[in-house]
Amino acid sequence: MEENKRVLLVHPEISRTKYNFSGVIENEPLELEQIYAMLRSEGYEPDIWDGQVEKEAFSAKLRRIKPFAVYICGRTRQELFMKEYCRDAKELGCITMIGGLHAQLSYRRFLCGYVDFVLTSFNIFHIADILRGKEPKDSVCIHRGDRWCIRKAVPFDINELPLADRTYFYEHSDRYRYLELLPCAHVRTSFSCPFRCSFCCRNRMNCGTYSVRDIGDVVDEIASIKCDNIYFIDDDFLFDRKRIRRFIELIRQRGIKKRYVCYGRADFIAAEPVLMKELKEIGFYYVLTGLEATDGRHLDSYNKKTDLLINAEAVRILNSVGINIMGMFIVDLDFEAKDFRKIYKWIKKHDLKHAAISIFTPEMSSELYEQYKSRLITRDPSHWDYLHVVARPAKMSVKKYYMYYHILLAKLFIKGWRDGIYDFLDYGFYIKSVLKNLFKFGG
Numbered sequence: 001m002e003e004n005k006r007v008l009l010v011h012p013e014i015s016r017t018k019y020n021f022s023g024v025i026e027n028e029p030l031e032l033e034q035i036y037a038m039l040r041s042e043g044y045e046p047d048i049w050d051g052q053v054e055k056e057a058f059s060a061k062l063r064r065i066k067p068f069a070v071y072i073c074g075r076t077r078q079e080l081f082m083k084e085y086c087r088d089a090k091e092l093g094c095i096t097m098i099g100g101l102h103a104q105l106s107y108r109r110f111l112c113g114y115v116d117f118v119l120t121s122f123n124i125f126h127i128a129d130i131l132r133g134k135e136p137k138d139s140v141c142i143h144r145g146d147r148w149c150i151r152k153a154v155p156f157d158i159n160e161l162p163l164a165d166r167t168y169f170y171e172h173s174d175r176y177r178y179l180e181l182l183p184c185a186h187v188r189t190s191f192s193c194p195f196r197c198s199f200c201c202r203n204r205m206n207c208g209t210y211s212v213r214d215i216g217d218v219v220d221e222i223a224s225i226k227c228d229n230i231y232f233i234d235d236d237f238l239f240d241r242k243r244i245r246r247f248i249e250l251i252r253q254r255g256i257k258k259r260y261v262c263y264g265r266a267d268f269i270a271a272e273p274v275l276m277k278e279l280k281e282i283g284f285y286y287v288l289t290g291l292e293a294t295d296g297r298h299l300d301s302y303n304k305k306t307d308l309l310i311n312a313e314a315v316r317i318l319n320s321v322g323i324n325i326m327g328m329f330i331v332d333l334d335f336e337a338k339d340f341r342k343i344y345k346w347i348k349k350h351d352l353k354h355a356a357i358s359i360f361t362p363e364m365s366s367e368l369y370e371q372y373k374s375r376l377i378t379r380d381p382s383h384w385d386y387l388h389v390v391a392r393p394a395k396m397s398v399k400k401y402y403m404y405y406h407i408l409l410a411k412l413f414i415k416g417w418r419d420g421i422y423d424f425l426d427y428g429f430y431i432k433s434v435l436k437n438l439f440k441f442g443g
């Protein structure tokens, strides 16, 4: 009988409710495409199933292709779907592997009967080892009978990753987008982040070790991608001035004409107006910046190492060079009504056109989680999406908190509509649904 070499690589859907931003931002499953490339070179027959874009149900695909192994990744909010799919695959006798960002930091949540391996680093070559029957020496939890063997995670050098096989992305290029940038391909140039903001878990990825790709390889990859929009999914792309300068040189030398999205800190932007102008010239379109707060007390308590003047200067510089700055804010659980209003006023005052608001969420497996444990109002991981209140607010009821949060969102949608941004959005739908949510949550 022919040996079964089929492996199903799975990224579950983000949510099964309408309370999310699917259809507005849809992320290419880059990690799965890298695993796909690696497995093919090892002689396996991988297949990708991304719940964001697939029309065929997961269980139908599983039963149709009958893989001998599945690998499932996702974030905290996808945990229940990851487990559901893993259980389904185990019932069919597959080897089951869990990996990805959530599993890396919260592997204990996956030590279940239907999971065989939990991978706790970015080392995707461990997947091939497992399929060959060889147990990785590190960065894995192995299910043996009724106990688990937990092998310590070690950092991985990002330069060892294979290039993604983007066949799946090209097949679904009508879906993968960042706002109006459609299609939009993902490129990763680093793991983890050198900063230590207290609310963020990204700096603990890769065992807290910042690992950076050779910038020449990054430019080669960009040139090879058949897509005009590139989203650098690094936690902080604008970190090393020299590296960014080299990047600009290489893009210019090669005459590459694309539009780019990246994350960058306000202090870097504020200190580098000339570099920002040059980034605009080579195609930088959106820079996503964690402004976080409109008062110094919160910025300090988040260990952000920036201040309000720096934030204002970053917005001014990007506005003046013509790069869209997407300012990201946190509404803290100690907010009073006036604090929600203050965020809106700051956005208006500084002419910030694009803003995203997250509800303060103590990440699982973090010190903050322990600190907020007694205040948790839900244990449902799907609520760890920054759109739900997961711990009791300090100064008002959960219902009131949601109300002020949704009023802020409604005001921002109306402002966006008036400013003429996101023309592709059905504003009527979003404004109506935010208003409908005003009194719906927290009852």
Ligand code: SF4
Residues within 6 Å of the ligand: 193, 194, 195, 196, 197, 200, 201, 202, 203, 235, 236, 265, 290
């Ligand atoms: S918020 Fe941004 S800068 Fe701060 S640790 Fe996280 S990724 Fe790094």
